[in-house]
Amino acid sequence: MKNPPPRISQLFFLAIFLVLFVMTEYRGQDQINAAVNSFFRADPLVLFSCLLAEKAWNWLLLPAVLMVLATLLLGRFFCGWICPLGTLLDLVTPAIRKSAPISLLKGNARYWLLIPLLSSSLFNLNLSGLLDPIAILLRGLTFLLYPLLGLTAREGWVNLYQLIGERRDSLAPAYNLFRDNLLPFRDTLYPLAFFSALLLIAIFALERYETRNWCRNLCPLGTLLGWLGRFSFFNRVPKGVCGDCGKCRELCPTTFDQGILNKSECILCLDCQTGCPHNRITFDARLEFLPERPLVPERRVLLGGMASGLLLAIPARFRSPEKLSRLIRPPGVRDESDFLKKCVRCGECMKVCLKNALYPSAWQAGVEGFYTPLVIPRLGYCEYNCTLCGQVCPTGAIPNLPVSAKRREVIGKAVFDKGHCLPFAKRIDCIVCEEHCPIPDKAIRSREVKIIGFDGVPKIVKEPYVVDEICNGCGICEFVCPVETKAGIEVFSVRNRNPVAEQVSSSPHVDAYGQSGYGSK
Amino acid sequence: MNRRNFVKSVGTLTLMAPLLIREALAAVDQPLVAVAEGSDYTAITRRAINAVGGMKKYVKPGDVVVVKPNMGWDRSVDLAANTHPLVVRAVVEECLAAGARKVKVFDNTCNDSRRCYVNSGIENALKGMKNVECKQIEPERFKKVPLNGQFLKEWELYDEALSANVYINVPIAKHHGLSRLTLGLKNVMGIMGGNRGYIHRNLDSAIADVNAYFKAHLTIIDATRILTAHGPQGGNIADVRVTNKVIASTDIVAADAFATTLFGLKPADIPLTVAAHKRGLGEMNLDRIRVVRV
Numbered sequence: 001m002k003n004p005p006p007r008i009s010q011l012f013f014l015a016i017f018l019v020l021f022v023m024t025e026y027r028g029q030d031q032i033n034a035a036v037n038s039f040f041r042a043d044p045l046v047l048f049s050c051l052l053a054e055k056a057w058n059w060l061l062l063p064a065v066l067m068v069l070a071t072l073l074l075g076r077f078f079c080g081w082i083c084p085l086g087t088l089l090d091l092v093t094p095a096i097r098k099s100a101p102i103s104l105l106k107g108n109a110r111y112w113l114l115i116p117l118l119s120s121s122l123f124n125l126n127l128s129g130l131l132d133p134i135a136i137l138l139r140g141l142t143f144l145l146y147p148l149l150g151l152t153a154r155e156g157w158v159n160l161y162q163l164i165g166e167r168r169d170s171l172a173p174a175y176n177l178f179r180d181n182l183l184p185f186r187d188t189l190y191p192l193a194f195f196s197a198l199l200l201i202a203i204f205a206l207e208r209y210e211t212r213n214w215c216r217n218l219c220p221l222g223t224l225l226g227w228l229g230r231f232s233f234f235n236r237v238p239k240g241v242c243g244d245c246g247k248c249r250e251l252c253p254t255t256f257d258q259g260i261l262n263k264s265e266c267i268l269c270l271d272c273q274t275g276c277p278h279n280r281i282t283f284d285a286r287l288e289f290l291p292e293r294p295l296v297p298e299r300r301v302l303l304g305g306m307a308s309g310l311l312l313a314i315p316a317r318f319r320s321p322e323k324l325s326r327l328i329r330p331p332g333v334r335d336e337s338d339f340l341k342k343c344v345r346c347g348e349c350m351k352v353c354l355k356n357a358l359y360p361s362a363w364q365a366g367v368e369g370f371y372t373p374l375v376i377p378r379l380g381y382c383e384y385n386c387t388l389c390g391q392v393c394p395t396g397a398i399p400n401l402p403v404s405a406k407r408r409e410v411i412g413k414a415v416f417d418k419g420h421c422l423p424f425a426k427r428i429d430c431i432v433c434e435e436h437c438p439i440p441d442k443a444i445r446s447r448e449v450k451i452i453g454f455d456g457v458p459k460i461v462k463e464p465y466v467v468d469e470i471c472n473g474c475g476i477c478e479f480v481c482p483v484e485t486k487a488g489i490e491v492f493s494v495r496n497r498n499p500v501a502e503q504v505s506s507s508p509h510v511d512a513y514g515q516s517g518y519g520s521k
Numbered sequence: 522m523n524r525r526n527f528v529k530s531v532g533t534l535t536l537m538a539p540l541l542i543r544e545a546l547a548a549v550d551q552p553l554v555a556v557a558e559g560s561d562y563t564a565i566t567r568r569a570i571n572a573v574g575g576m577k578k579y580v581k582p583g584d585v586v587v588v589k590p591n592m593g594w595d596r597s598v599d600l601a602a603n604t605h606p607l608v609v610r611a612v613v614e615e616c617l618a619a620g621a622r623k624v625k626v627f628d629n630t631c632n633d634s635r636r637c638y639v640n641s642g643i644e645n646a647l648k649g650m651k652n653v654e655c656k657q658i659e660p661e662r663f664k665k666v667p668l669n670g671q672f673l674k675e676w677e678l679y680d681e682a683l684s685a686n687v688y689i690n691v692p693i694a695k696h697h698g699l700s701r702l703t704l705g706l707k708n709v710m711g712i713m714g715g716n717r718g719y720i721h722r723n724l725d726s727a728i729a730d731v732n733a734y735f736k737a738h739l740t741i742i743d744a745t746r747i748l749t750a751h752g753p754q755g756g757n758i759a760d761v762r763v764t765n766k767v768i769a770s771t772d773i774v775a776a777d778a779f780a781t782t783l784f785g786l787k788p789a790d791i792p793l794t795v796a797a798h799k800r801g802l803g804e805m806n807l808d809r810i811r812v813v814r815v
Binding site for chain 2: 026028158161162166185354355383384385386422426428429430431432434435436438439440441442446462480481482
């Protein structure tokens, strides 16, 4: 079998996607030059939902505008040439035996997905990422498959150590190569791992009924691209199936089961052209001012879809207040509703997070916040000098800030729980939190207090306290707190996330031993 | 000399002899602390090592050597939270020159270890050196060992430190919120695993316990610049004082005792130094320490 250009392109972009996925991690550089976010920035579904929700232009999404223009000119080529999920489906589908297509999915099912998604964006609920194919793929990889790979490899390596001890070192170079270039640095378990994988598996399972089932009948990105693609000036000649052959029905992964090429479904895979026994088929560029009809789906679907978007958007706002107190967003997110308008829930910030502080929200942020990132400080803290999440966020929901600005961004405030914190609860020294607090002037400080220990012996204990004005809520205090299970200090969400004041470091400084500082010898 | 005087002298001498002999022996046994000063950190590190007998005294050809700096924090070199990379590099070079088969450099960091290795400048300073390993900690390598100490009965220590032929402790001298200073003794935390926060409830005793079990062959304290407040991680250049010194000794307590004076403190002000001295881990009285300035 020959490799027609679309196939080569598909494999090329799949490879790029996987390489970028692996590159979305700290590798000794403060800046990540290329990450999977390029795919989202070129994603028209992300573009439209963000524009509708933000009601403002977003420069980060310029590539998606180019993609829209290209689709208007060329048709739905993204699905047949670029989409990594589509490529994976094409790779596995020959091995899956087909039964009859599901009739429920025919007709307007795809519009019932796309239109509510877009219309709810208009009401500030940007859910497009939930069903965006690239986001589904990325989340499946990030939350389940990649950790699985990491854990399996690492556990194998550890078992080897238990088996042969330091002699393992002779194999280390090979393993290190693998570890440094492919494996995740740290193994993380994510909530929603199974759900994310199930969504992905479901898409593959749909291949049991027909080829590219998801792409034709459900995918909101595909539907959007198909709608744009019907204006393209690339036309197949002949349009329909030839009376004497009909092989197109068999070759075409999408549209020829209807006997005619629907531009909104044709993914320009060119299989009909390469496979035609008579070499009759060409794709010609010609101007045609009669795009496929109907231009808009039935009024019933259009209005019904828009109404359901509204119905979806308003009740989804419910949030339980006790969950909100611990709803800590990534650094730089100052306003929750602004954040929700832009976040496409792609999972990249969680993938890149240096200390695995970010996790997908399952219920903490209500329905509207499903899959959005939140910090769980007990599992990982926000590293003071790291700006990676802002760098990889495709839409700027997490702003890309220089490190000096990011350090001052407030994600929450730390609060002591005197029932757990050792100096209060047990009257013994600890202050691990003060030690780890990264704020140069220390947002956690301690004072020496004369106290009678529980054994009746008077002693001096260092009691810690939080200096609210300079605490940025990074959460390292909660992360390192040595109290088992529940920490003695916890970070809580705050409404006022104005950055903490810039620290004056040039002023003369008297150090802890009463000597004046820098430069004296 | 008449008889009376002779008997007197002999009597006095006989009575004094044990004391005198002890004093004389002590003068010989006084731990040596070498202090090199200068702004060429590679050179002063070498001078300090040479003043305590040269690296060949400690490292034999074919040895596996662990050089354990403090690189626990994601801070740049000027902020004095981590051992100076030039000091670490000089120590590693001396080990190699003495014939070490392999030199391993690592630390169990507090911040993200990748960032610590990079931003401390140490990983980069050792890049490309043959037979030098600057590896991330691998959690499976921590081994539970019976310390039988006063506070810690057992703890997990890093097997690469345990199995090395020579262990060289290369801390930086800095302020610490709980123990006032962190110097040579406390740097042993970098080979400890487990819930290290736990030991803070009795930090001095715990650190003394580990040091009693696990002893460095040589301690080289980086005091090229010291962190005088907001330790152990600092972050404010105003808290840093440039002191241009490197201190070396086989007596970890003596090295710490001398380093303490750079902060204007006395060794007795640091409970950990006192605890270690009481355990017989080294000398903390400055007048019983022989300081050689080079």
